[in-house]
Structures are given as structure tokens and as C-alpha cells.
Amino acid sequence: MPVTDSTTHSEKLCSLICTLGGPVLQPTDIEWAEDVPAGKALMEWFSSQADFSVNFSKGEPDDQSGHTASSLTNIALEPAEVEISLKRINLLARDGPPQIRGDVNLGEYTPPSQLRARVLSMQKEKDMMETQTATIKRRLQFMKSVSQDLSRTVKTLKSKIEEVSLNIVRKRERLSQFSLEAEGALAASVNDALQLLGSLESDMEPQTHSNEKPSVIQNTRASLSAVLTFCQNSVERFEREQCMLDEALRSLPNPHDLNCEASRLHAAFTFPDDKSETLLVSAVDAAYTSEILDICERIEGMPTHVSAEHDDFAELLQIIEEDCSSVKEDEDDGYEFDVKKESEKAWTFDQVAILEYRQRTTQKITSDFRRVFPHLPHLGSFLSTSHQHVQEVEALCVALVEELEELNDAVCRAKSEHAISPAGGVESLPTPADVEVEAQLIRLLKQLKAADSTRERPSVLLNSDDALDALQLITRESQVLTQREQEWSAGLPSQLSVLSNAHVPILSAVYKNSPMNTSPPFSLSTNAVKLFGEGRATSGDLAQGIAKLQRDLDVDDRKERKIKAFVETWGSK
Incomplete structure (x- = not known):
């Protein structure tokens, strides 16, 4: 890349020296080398190696030459390497050439700048490790103090546990009294829950005999099925009528054919034929001829004795005179027939007839749905009320199950507490209050079995294990009933959505020509x-x-x- 301008060579050489970490020079400092042929050739060679530009006001290279500087960094010597090289040159001049080692791997050579960076990194790592060591020492001291505090806390807790155990023994007697009081409330709640579940199950069970009265659920399903069938029939009839209308619309001429026919008629009415007459003139002549023939027939049909002074004859002559004058005025003024307006008028009449047919079909299906809609709010209110009742029953059953689970947990805790005494681990006998509670529970379960003989209950209730089995069976039955009720409640919205989805094509047809969904239906396009x-x-x-x-x-x-x-x-x- 030869360059003729000496100033450019000087600037590029200064840029190269500054980029490689050398001293900051100005181009005027080395212009004297241009006077020497060898110096000029050397500067040209240096300046042709790379394209550098330096901001000499700041003494820094521009950003555009950064990639070139990075490519030359690996082949240029750092200032420390230059010092080392100079020292070796001095040693060579003084001591002669050194012995070359054959095991030196030049690939492992590291520049002094990287060595300094490694030393700084190792120093920082050393400082960080010392800081971590001090932190660990402080944590060890803290853990020792915490362990001493924990030992003292354990001793305190042991003394507190002994005090709490004594309090538990004293309060156990009070809990037995509370359990007797809660037993009565639990028995009443169980009876109410059984009555609610029995009424709900009777409503949900299908009809087994023909003479039985249908349940509320069956009546509701029958009503929904009837409404759905009626709506489906109305929709099918509406779709058939729309298909018939579409078939009729396909038989009508399209706008392109209508435009072609209008153009043909316009040409026929406007441009003359072989006889130098237009179709409009021919039609007017035919109308005039028909009118004259009609007048002649009326004259010939009059009696021969009618005079010119007769009123009818005079009126006829006046009509003939007016017709002739109108014909003359038409001949003078001319007659114009607009095919485009007549075609638009006929097209408008067809579209009005189509819209009237659509309006009749839509009004018919709307009247059908208006007969169905008054029954839906009553049905919806009934279903909402039934759903609320089912939710109340579910809440009561869930509360009963939770109370029974709490009772079961209390029994288990009581057994574990009575099995091991706080004093020395000797098994203690059940208290009279526990025996009374167990007896009352067994009596309640027997009453429940006698009240509902259709359900599966344990045949023998002798001890607490039998009572627990009976309670678990009641809990499982309650969960099954709750699941059945949830399934029925979950399926009810889908049935209602089927009914709502049947209205979608009807509403789409009603609002098809409306500019917006909020616009009134049956509006024109x-x-x-x-x-x-x-x-x-x-x-x-x-x-x-x-x-x-x-x-x-x-x-x-x-x-x-x-x-x-x-x-x-x-x-x-």
C-alpha cells in the first residue's frame, strides 16, 4: 500500500508506536527521517503494514483501529520484554553467546503482563481465604456459645416437661367431662346429617317402580331434555329454510352477468340498428301505434247516430288532441330510458324480498324461542336453589366428618396417653369417664344401625375397636355421597352449556347484518x-x-x- 505523502507515513508510524505501547510521539518529531533514503523506505514499510489513525491532540489511538492493534499485540514486545532483551544483548556483548537449553517449551511462555495479572489474582485469592478463615473462626466461637445455651435450655425444658405432664394428668379429668357434653351435640349432629343424606339420596336415586312419584332431579332432566329437543328442532327448521334461500340466491344472476345484460340493453336502447333506429325509438313507435289503434277501436265502437256535439264524443276528441300534443312534445323533447336505474331498482326489489324472507324466518324462530325462554328462568332459579341446598348439605357433611376425625384423633391420643403413665411407664387402667364415653358411642351406633337398616353396618359392637370400625364406615359413606353430589354438580353446568350453545347459530344469524354486537337485530346491512x-x-x-x-x-x-x-x-x- 504505497503512500506518497511523507506526513501520512509519519502519522502512521507514530500511531503504530503508540498502539504497541511505546512513547507518544508527534509526526513532526520524526520528519527528519524523511530526508534519509533508508529512513524514508523504512517509514514507508512500517506505514504499509497496517492502517492506524491517532488523535494526536490526546495521544491515543482511535477506536476504529482497535481490531488491528489487538492483532499486532501478540507479535509485539512489551516494555518489560524490551528491557529483558536489552539486558541479554548487553550480556551477549560481554560474556558471549549463552548455552541453549533443548528442553525449553516456547508454547508455555507467558508475557510479563499476564504474570503480573496472575500474581495480583493470587494475592486477591489469598486475602479472600484469610477473610474466610477469620469468619469461620468467629462462627466456631459462636457455635460453642450456642451449644452451651442449648444445654441450659434442655435442662430447663426437662423441668418444664415434668410440670406439663402433671398438668396434663389434672386436665385429663376435665377433658372427660367435656367429652360427655360434646357427645350429646355430636349425636344430634349425626342424626341431622343422616336425615339430610337420606333426603338427598332419595332425590338422586332413579325411579324403580312405575307407581312411584318421579324425583326432582328426574323432573329437571326431563324438562331440560324437552327444551333442548324443541330448540334443536327449531334450529334444524331454520337451517333448512336458510339452505332453501341459499339455493334460490344461487339461481339469481350475479352482479357481473347483470352488468353485462345492462350494458347490452343500454347499447340496444342507445345505438341504432341496421334500420338506423334504436330499440327505444322502436318501443316508443310501438306504444304510439298501440295507443292509436286503441283510439280507433273506441271510435269504431261508438253508435253511428252520435253527433260531434255529444259530450262523450267531444271528450274523446279532446283526449285524442291531448295525446297528439303530448306525442308531439315527446317527439320534440325526446325520450330517455335509463337502464342502470331500472336495473338497480329491480336489484333492490330482489334484495328487499330476500330480506323480508329472512325476517319472516327469523321472526318465526324467535317466536319459538320466546315460548321457551319464560320457562328457563324458573328452571335456573330452581337449579340454583337446589345447588345451594346441596352445598349446605355438603358443608354439614364435611363438618361432621371433621368432627368425627377429631374425635378419632382424640381417642387415639387418649389411648396412647393411658397406655404409658407419666411416672414410670406402667400401663394404667381406663378411667370411668373413658368407659362412659365408649358406652355412649356404642349405644349411638346401635341406634343408628336400627334407624337405617338398609345400610351395611358392623353386626356386633362390643368394644372400642368395633366402634372405630363403624365410625370409619360412616366416614367412607359420607365421602362417597359427597363425591356423588360433586359429580352431579359438576355435570350440571355442562348440560346448561349445551342448551346455551344451541343458541349460538341463531344469535349469529340474528346479528349477522348488524354493524356491531350492541346494535339492534334485524338491521339492514x-x-x-x-x-x-x-x-x-x-x-x-x-x-x-x-x-x-x-x-x-x-x-x-x-x-x-x-x-x-x-x-x-x-x-x-
């Missing part, structure tokens, strides 16, 4: 509203034109005098 607006504007313009034309055609006395004067003036000339 945007195109229809726009078309009606244009029609109203056109009709207003036509009404204004007709009114203006009528004002122009009205002849008052003043205008009549002017016309007569004009005719007399110009007629005499």
Missing part, C-alpha cells in the same frame, strides 16, 4: 343502508326538479297576456 340513503337523496332531487318543472309550466294571467302580445306582434309581421 351497510350496503343496503347506503343504497337507501342514495335513493332518498335521488328522490329528493327528483322532487325538487318536478316542483321546478311545475313552476315553469304553470301559466298565469300575466304570462298568458305576454304570450298573446308576442304572437300578435310577430304574427302580424
